Ligand SMILES: Nc1nc2c(ncn2[C@@H]2O[C@H](COP(=O)(O)OP(=O)(O)OP(=O)(O)O)[C@@H](O)[C@H]2O)c(=O)[nH]1
């Protein structure tokens with residue numbers, strides 16, 4: 006946008022210049038145009054005359070007239086004001102003293118041209134316009150006003166001349182102020198930045214109380230420039246409270262008066278530009294004496310000695326400020342031009358790069374990518390049509406103008422990719438597939454490389470290699486289904502699935518048989534296209550499996566079964582041996598291969614039968630080894646949960662042997678009678694013991710303590726129930 010803006014500005018400037026050539030405004034002489042915006046009688050004509058006189062010499066500002074019209078105008082005014090008459094002597098012109106008088110109101114607009122030398126260095130042609138101040142009056146209309154306004158609008162800086170003599174005339178001051186504001190608005194709509202320097206020049210400062218000389222000319226010294234960035238009220242406070250002003254109360258009053266009366270104008274300017282200044286000057290130095298009156302205008306005579314105060318300052322400041330502003334503007338424009346050129350250059354340079362990297366290359370890659378995607382990412386599965394699509398895309402890329410002329414380095418790689426698609430052949434693809442089949446074979450051959458079964462959910466634990474083989478086979482098995490590649494990968498995939506299934510069902514021998522049948526069938530059916538790699542795989546699957554399987558199972562079963570025997574036989578807990586172990590062994594038995602593990606299975610069968618025997622009533626002879634002190638016991642075996650009847654009228658003493666029938670679940674009651682107590686055949690007893698566990702027989706064997714009577718008995722059984730425990734052997 007900025008770039009466009011710059012161009013737009015340029016075109017505007019051109020059209021403005023063109024217009025200038027067409028209308029009367031073009032008549033203004035060239036040079037830095039300084040506008041003096043002042044009402045009639047504000048002292049413009051006297052100012053230019055005095056200024057010229059004052060600036061003939063000087064370090065800061067020097068003026069020299071450059072054209073005759075100006076010279077004539079200024080000279081005549083000079084003669085008037087200084088009272089110099091010219092008389093023709095004999096052959097020479099002689100200046101004589103004449104009557105001093107101020108110039109008449111200016112009648113036409115007169116461009117005055119000077120060369121200004123600033124600080125003895127730069128010579129700057131300048132133009133100022135003198136005119137009848139009526140032209141700026143708000144009541145005035147007409148051509149003159151238009152021309153003067155036209156000039157002002159072209160000016161590089163404007164000095165607003167204010168005649169302090171009208172301070173007392175409120176209405177007139179207001180009219181002047183609104184004319185000033187009107188001009189400012191024409192320069193730049195309110196609130197917008199003022200682009201040219203503006204100054205307020207209070208002429209005839211000699212009439213202001215407290216005005217005494219040059220040091221009062223400039224109101225805002227350069228170190229206080231920041232006051233100008235404040236709003237008007239703050240600005241006014243700062244000015245009036247500054248030492249320079251406040252120290253002279255008469256002068257402070259005059260300044261306050263001026264600021265107050267011109268406040269509406271100042272409010273528009275202050276805060277909008279730093280290029281603003283207020284000057285107090287006097288063309289005459291001392292106040293002229295009133296000698297008469299004309300229509301609406303008093304007539305004064307210039308003072309005897311004209312001692313101008315501060316007349317150079319406003320012009321010096323104006324030219325300097327214009328120069329500075331121009332320099333800044335120039336610099337800004339230069340920066341803009343440089344920035345614009347840089348951007349243009351950057352764009353020009355990056356266009357080919359962008360074209361290649363954002364459009365050309367991605368487009369080509371995209372074509373290849375989508376073709377590959379449709380072939381499962383496998384180059385070998387692409388169809389002839391697809392390949393020619395990719396081939397053409399890369400050819401187009403490598404032959405494009407930009408690649409040939411700007412990025413020749415991209416040409417070779419592009420061509421290499423293209424040739425790959427061009428020289429595609431099925432044989433290469435089949436070779437690739439065979440490599441995968443060979444990897445499959447290697448896995449089948451080495452049982453340690455087989456996928457393991459996860460015992461918890463009977464799923465396969467596949468390694469990276471397994472998944473990679475599976476993925477590759479799947480990748481080859483895509484695209485054109487009428488190729489040898491498709492068929493071969495299909496066969497391999499079938500084997501892969503059957504192989505996985507076999508591992509998942511180790512007990513099922515038919516799975517391996519299925520593989521065998523499949524391999525044989527394939528080798529029969531596709532005899533012409535079975536590759537060596539495929540043959541190798543078939544062999545590994547058919548013959549290898551038996552060997553490896555036997556080895557593995559035997560090994561596994563051997564190790565595991567030894568453990569089982571050890572664990573079971575080593576556990577002396579009858580409950581474990583008779584109940585839990587049976588359950589475990591049943592499970593193990595289910596996993597055994599009867600062909601190969603008949604022994605183990607028989608072992609388990611014997612074990613289970615032995616355990617089952619505990620479900621049948623069995624006779625035990627119970628011998629009371631020890632029963633102290635002639636005491637006796639009664640023993641009764643009952644079915645689960647039943648109370649003993651104590652119907653048997655028999656007492657058992659130490660050394661007695663009795664027979665009992667027992668099976669799993671029977672409970673055994675023993676009543677202990679002290680020799681001293683009365684015997685009730687067990688119904689009442691000195692002490693009792695009930696063995697009510699499922700395997701109570703094991704509790705009966707050995708030492709039995711009766712804690713109430715504090716006696717122990719000892720029983721030995723035949724057969725020892727421990728010897729009846731099932732055993733893996
Ligand atoms: N007190 C005082 N009066 C001045 C000074 N300069 C000019 N005058 C008075 O102001 C009057 C007008 O001055 P001009 O220079 O003719 O004013 P102008 O702005 O050219 O007026 P137009 O040509 O009508 O626009 C003079 O006749 C003087 O009486 C000054 O420095 N001090």
Ligand SMILES: [Mg+2]
Pocket residue numbers: 049050051109110111135136137138
């Ligand atoms: Mg004049």
